[in-house]
Amino acid sequence: MILGRVIGTVWATRKHPRMSGLKLLVVEPYFVYQPAHDVDHLVAVDTLDAGPGDDVLVCLGRPARRLLGGDNFPVEAAVMAIVDRSQLVEREFSDEVARPLCPLRPFSPARVEWL
Amino acid sequence: MLLGQVIGSVWGARQATRLDGQRLLQIRPLDAALQPASSARSASSGRPSLVVAVDQLGAGPGDLVLVTRSSRCRDLTAGPAIPTKDVVLAIVDHLELDQGEAG
Numbered sequence: 480m481i482l483g484r485v486i487g488t489v490w491a492t493r494k495h496p497r498m499s500g501l502k503l504l505v506v507e508p509y510f511v512y513q514p515a516h517d518v519d520h521l522v523a524v525d526t527l528d529a530g531p532g533d534d535v536l537v538c539l540g541r542p543a544r545r546l547l548g549g550d551n552f553p554v555e556a557a558v559m560a561i562v563d564r565s566q567l568v569e570r571e572f573s574d575e576v577a578r579p580l581c582p583l584r585p586f587s588p589a590r591v592e593w594l
Numbered sequence: 595m596l597l598g599q600v601i602g603s604v605w606g607a608r609q610a611t612r613l614d615g616q617r618l619l620q621i622r623p624l625d626a627a628l629q630p631a632s633s634a635r636s637a638s639s640g641r642p643s644l645v646v647a648v649d650q651l652g653a654g655p656g657d658l659v660l661v662t663r664s665s666r667c668r669d670l671t672a673g674p675a676i677p678t679k680d681v682v683l684a685i686v687d688h689l690e691l692d693q694g695e696a697g
Contacts, residue, residue: 487628489597489660489689492685492687493651495651519625520624522660531690544666553671
């Protein structure tokens with residue numbers, strides 16, 4: 480699972496038929512996350528009505544497809560929770576650690592309690 | 595799944611027989627600000643970042659596309675016989691960014 484911030488919404492009409500009706504969000508992971516390609520974002524399917532600015536938990540792979548109700552969705556990632564509150568230990572997740580992962584934005588998860 | 599901009603096509607003079615008839619596109623992943631990157635290098639690492647994916651939707655140069663890199667997604671879309679895992683899943687009409695956060 481990945482903790483990240485929703486930073487955008489994707490609209491697409493021409494897509495694979497098995498993807499029809501799925502809502503797609505762009506998520507910026509907060510911590511170390513190396514997808515197969517060296518990119519700073521991932522696209523996840525949302526069934527929980529998350530929106531830009533929300534912190535979310537994203538799961539990858541087969542659990543993400545199961546979340547949608549089966550294994551026959553061509554989907555790699557899905558939002559499994561909208562975060563109300565999270566507690567982080569500041570010395571472990573310092574700005575220095577996070578900065579390479581969020582190069583353009585300050586590291587500022589919403590609703591985080593620093594311990 | 596990742597977003598990228600189509601920057602061109604690839605044609606193989608000799609290629610795996612299962613690739614015959616498949617369109618191959620060069621796709622440059624979006625940078626950290628979700629803008630089409632000016633060069634084919636990752637913003638975070640500086641390493642070259644370019645994807646070649648099978649396209650069955652008819653995307654063309656300049657289009658923003660959603661690309662998967664999962665073998666399961668490949669099986670469900672292009673079919674299990676295609677010898678690559680990178681497949682174009684959707685052509686993006688509009689990308690709505692959270693401007694308040696992005697600024």
